[in-house]
Amino acid sequence: MQCTIKPLWPHQFWWGFFLALEKDKKICYNTDMQNINTNQQVETASLKKSRKKIVVIIILLLLSFVGIIALVAMILFPFVRILSGAAQTTVSPKYAVIEEAIKVSNNVDYISPSIAFDDSFASAAISWDQDNDNGDAAIFLRSSNDGKIWSDWYETILFYKNNQTRYGEILFFPASSRYIQVKAAPDEHAPKDITIQKITINIFPETKIPLTAKIINSLAGKFKIIQALAQTAGTDVKIIPRAEWGANEDWRFCTSWDASKDTCAAKSPDPKWLPEIYPVKKFIIHHTAGDSHNKIDPKEAIRNVYRWHAIIIEGGWGDIGYNYIIDQQGNIYEGRFGGDGVQSGHTFNGPYCKRIGTAGQDATPCGVSKGDVEIGYQMNAGTVGIAVLGNFNTEVANEKVKAAIAKLINLKSQTAQINTNDTADWNVPIKVKSPDGMEPGIVESAIRDSGALLTGKNLSFDFDFTDPAKPLAVIHGLPTIISHRDVDRTSCPGDNFYPQLEEIRRLAINPTTEYEAKFESSTLPAAMYVSKADSGEIKIRNTGSRSWLKADVDLRIFDNGRKPSLFKDGPWNDPAGKFSFAEAEVKPQELASFKVPLLAPQYAGMYKHEFALFKTTDNTEIFGSAFDREMRVDETHQGEFVSSSLRAAVKTVWRPTMKLTFKNTGFATWSKNTVLEIYDPTGTPGAFKSKTQNGYTASKLGATIKSGENAVFTLKLTPPQTPGTYKQIFKLKDGDKEIWLGRSEVSIMTRVDK
Structure with missing residues (x-):
């Protein structure tokens, strides 16, 4: 082979x-x-x-x-407009009108019949006319998909008012609703009789999503991780642009709307709502209210809000009234066109009408040509309006929402170069329309009168007429981050969210998790004596992702309201202490120990300490580290009243013996020169006299009393000769130092009979 x-x-x-x-x-x-x-x-x-x-x-x-x-x-999915929802079919709102005049009073609410719609909806908005300015009616809506089982009542936020007409903010309801009801009640702040009429309910039919879009959305859900990486690339704050949530930019130029064709009938070359740019001074947080658990697509919800503001309210503003919107997943959406500083329409105070020669204000249309002065407070100027899709009257803001708000404010405050901890005066422009030739003094008087209508939580303000053509309302003491209710008469952004504002303010300082901390324990004394020194140890856990070195972090102590501490001791390096921890390094989840020396102030009382950790590199507060403690400061000479042997009633002819017992609860020993003084309520010597009486002094101790011992004063008394009920007020004094007896007044009442 x-x-x-x-x-x-x-x-x-x-x-x-x-x-x-x-x-x-x-x-x-x-x-x-x-x-x-x-x-x-x-x-x-x-x-x-x-x-x-x-x-x-x-x-x-x-x-x-x-x-x-x-x-x-899928990576490019968020940036492809057809996949973002912009190409979804938009359905025009449908409406129903209740024409009858309805009177609501303190004892009578109004509930409408159920109103049925052919189209299913998950959002609706309402407007109404009101005949006077006796406060504003509280308007509630609820929905049903069968007319039998109803959702909760949701209060509409009074979003805007112009003369007689009020507009509520859009509300969100359970999906596939087909019925709606209206409830009207008087203003709880000023419950007066109110007549309302022409209640207009606008529903926004649910968007019809094409089958192809449903398939694409289903596929997109399988690539959430990839999407998230793509969206956050390059920045920790991803703001979804208007094009991605489907803003129809033609609406900004629309001057006439054809409702029958659901399209713009006429456009102008310039935007209907011309942009005005102001330096950013405040961030105002809102909620949209309604059902927090509805299944409406956030982009569809924002498009509905956009339509309500841009097309319907007051004939259409031409754009959405918020600068930013945040959904329940913490996604941030661009709102009003124009960028940072553009004046939006989220917070209103006015316009108000001052009728010259008449008392008070009136809600009927203002006639400047007739001599009226129209006044509006431009609280949208210099503010960033942030609305959260949700109802914080029924829910609490979740961590994603709080983090999104804080990160957005942190970013925009840096851009605007403002301090989120600031409470500086806020100059609010006042827009005034007055008849030609009206004397400036009359206009100024009208503006001052209108100040009574400025409403908000603890709102303190005055006026600045330095430039008569540009008057200002100067609002005092408001933080940089506030809520809608701080500047207007509203419950927005909800009773559950309002207490979370302080957390938002702190989180906005440091919205990342690199530096975070949590108070763990304290051995600081609960009480100290005046001018005496003491100390304790505070332990704080590092809950962030970065290790701390001694040079990185310090503990600072303040008096209530972040004022300089009254407990500053000699070893303090700074009025706030700036204490370093004992450890060489504190890694994530480890404890930092701070030794804190204290020197009590010279006056007794209750004091509140505020503690917080700060990064030494930029003096910013570490998120989550703040906590407070109350401490009692006692006098060294301190006691308490134990008993009195004097009867509740005596006769004028009696000479009763009274034994008064006091306990030394203080730090110092009472000297034998300690005396008992007796006063009556007018500040004169007491009406009961003792044999040893000398002015106010009724008796002298005669022996030293150590801490914990009792002092007994024995007096032979002569009652006053006029029958009646007498009050005796007791004080103890050791030399020129009054002994604190634990309360502002120690006294007994005695009746004197013939």
Whole structure:
């Protein structure tokens, strides 16, 4: 048998090359025909197997290619407008009107019949007319999908008012609602009779999403991690642009709306709502209210708010009234067109009408040509309005929402170069329309009168007329981060959210988790004596992701309201202490120990300490580290009243003996010169006299009383000769120092009879 190296045939070479088969093959020739046939059969079987492998590999390559295309599509998904919801079918709102005049009073609420709509909806808004300015009616809505089982009543936020007409903010309801009811009640702040009429309910039919969009949305849900990475690339604050949530930019230029065709009938070359830019001074937080658990797509919800503001309210403003909107997942959406500092329409005070020559204000249309002065407080100027899709009267803001608000404010406050801890005066422009030639003094008087209508929580203000053409309302003491209710008569952003504002303010200082801390324990004394020193240890846990070095972090102590501490001791390096921890390094989840020396102030009383950790590099407060403690400071000379042996009633002819017992509860020993003084309520010496009476002094102790011991004063008394009820007030004095008896007054009442 002879063996040689035989080259492959062309077809064999091609298959072999594609599959990385051998480049050549050894074939042994044998004159035996049986061996030749066997080799041919083996070769044929090998080729069949190779072809099957090729088919499998080609299929796998095609599937991989399709997968890569799908992966790229999902990464680009948020930036493709057709996938963002912008191309979804928009359905125009439908409305119903209750024309009848309705009177609500302190004892009578109004509830409308149920109103049915052909289209299902998950959001609605309401407007109404009011005949006077006796406060504002509280308007509630509820919905149902069958007219039998109803949602809760949701109070609409009074969003805007212009003369007689009031507009509530859009509310969100359970999905697939078809029925709605209205309830009206008087203003709880000023419950007066109110007549309302022309109640207009606008529903926003649920968006019809095409099948292809549903499929794409379903696929997108499987790539949330990839989406999140793509969205947050390059920045920790991702703001979803208007184009992505589907803002129809034509609406900003629309001057006339054709409701029958649901389209703009006429446009202007310039925006209907011209942008005005002001330096940012305040951040005002809102909620939209309604059902927090509805299933409406946040982008659809924002488009509905946009339509309500841009097209419907007051004939359409031309844009959405918020600067930013945040959903329950913490996604941040761009609102009003124009960028940072553009004046929006989220907080209103006015316009009010001052009728010259009449008392008070009036809600009826202002007639400047008739001599009236129209006044509006421009609280949207220099403010950033942030609305959260949710109802914080029924829910508490979740961590995603709080983090999103804080990160957004942190970013925008840095851009505006303002301090989020500031409470500086806020100059609010006042927009005034008055008749030509009206004396400035009359206009100024009208503005001052309108100040009575400025409402808000603890709102303190005055006026600045330095430039008569640009009067200002100067509002005092408001923090940089406030809520709608701080500047207007409203419950917005909800009773549950309002207490969370302080947390938002602290979180906005440091919205990252790199530096975070949590108070763990304290051995500080609960009480100290005046001018005496003491100390304790505070332990705080590092809950952030970064280790602390001594040079990185310090503990600072303040008096109530972040004022300089009254407990500053000699070893303090700073009025706030600036104490370093004892450890060389504090890693995440480890405890930092701070030794704190204190020197009590010279006056007794209750004091409140505020503690917080700060980064030494930039003096910013570490999130979560703040806590407070109350401490009692006692006098060294301190006691308490124990008992009196004097009867509740005596006769004028009696000479009763009274024993008064006091306990020394202080730090110092009472000297033998300690005296008992007795006063009556007018501040003159007491009406009961003792044999040893000398002015106010009724008795002298005569012995030293140590801490914990009782002092007994025994007096032979002569009652006053005029029958009546007498009050005796007791004081103890050791030299020129009054002994604190634990309360502002120690006294007894005694009746004197004939």
